[in-house]
Amino acid sequence: MKPIKWLAYAAAIAFSAAPALAQDKVALTIGQRGFWDTAVAHLGSEAGIFKKHNLELDITYTAGSGETLQPVVAGRVDIGIAAGTLGTMSQFLRGAPVRIVGAEATGAADYWYVKASSPIKSLKDTDGKTLGFSTVGSSTNSIVLAFIKEFNLKAKPLSTGNPAATLTAVMTDQVDVGWAAPPLGLQQIEEGQIRVIARATDATIVRGQTIRVIAANAQSLEKRKPVIERFMRAYREAIDYMYSDNPKVFSDYAKFANISEARAKRVREEFFPKALMQTTEIKGLDTLMAEGVGFKQIPAPLTKEQLSELLQIPK
Secondary structure (H helix, E strand, O other): OOOHHHHHHHHHHHHHHHHOOOEEEEEEEOOOOOOOOOHHHHHHHHHHHHHHHOOEEEEEEOOOHHHHHHHHHHOOOOEEEEEEEHHHHHHHHHHHHHEEEEEEOOOOOOEEEEOOOOOOHHHOOOOOOEEEOOOOOOOHEEEEEHHHHOOOOOOOEEOOHHHHHHHHHOOOOOOOOEEEEOOHHHHHHOOOOHHHHHEEHHHHOOOOOOEEEEEEEHHHHHHOOHHHHHHHHHHHHHHHHHOOOOOHHHHHHHHHHHOOHHHHHHHHHOOOOOOOOOOOOOOOOHHHHHHHHHHHOOOOOOOOOHHHHHHHOOO
């Protein structure tokens, strides 16, 4: 064998024998396991999308966006998905190392309900009653505060955790009005165990506005910016896949949420338009910040300079 050919052959053998490049691990916290909009990481992983982008995801699910954000602030994870927009702004203004790298939910499918035997028919009947939300600083916390302000209620906000814990609290009369989002609660609604009395979109703060975001730890973003950007590309590709005609989407989501494929399809088609899950723009910032000041979640609207530092959304 001639030397040049031998060298080429040897190089080919060495390349084929070399181990594959190690995947970059990204640690995530995600609010509310089982919701359609918070299933992007899971469904994208099942479809091999994140692996294709050379990413390995380490996922921890939380009871709400308040709990989602704290590990990001502490630097225990790289990214928090479905963190409340106002809660994230509040942490940033306190000097926490957090940045927004994408929108997560513009609008919302969350709803508030009572047990079927409750005398409460609408939000106007909740004076002196308890209104559930997930965790302090969450988007549902902001929505409940908006209900109280907009409808001039004398209701009492109460943190009830995730939808499963909230349902138990409602059915055992520990809280008057609970919260959930599809698919959670749909079975109880269909069976007549609970009644919906309000939807998130009844609050001005929700309509057309980005109430939840994708937040990154500032140090992780600085040190691993290419990895975070690659994650966001994969995340957007996973959303496109979730709204494709591939039937695997519904079978995988049905298993993930422990529901039928028919209900899985209903959740997407009826409650989660793709526009709700756009990631590239934080919409309704002026209104959100004004509401945040009114709710005393932030002391003042963020300046252009502060927003420029906070919003680090990859193109």
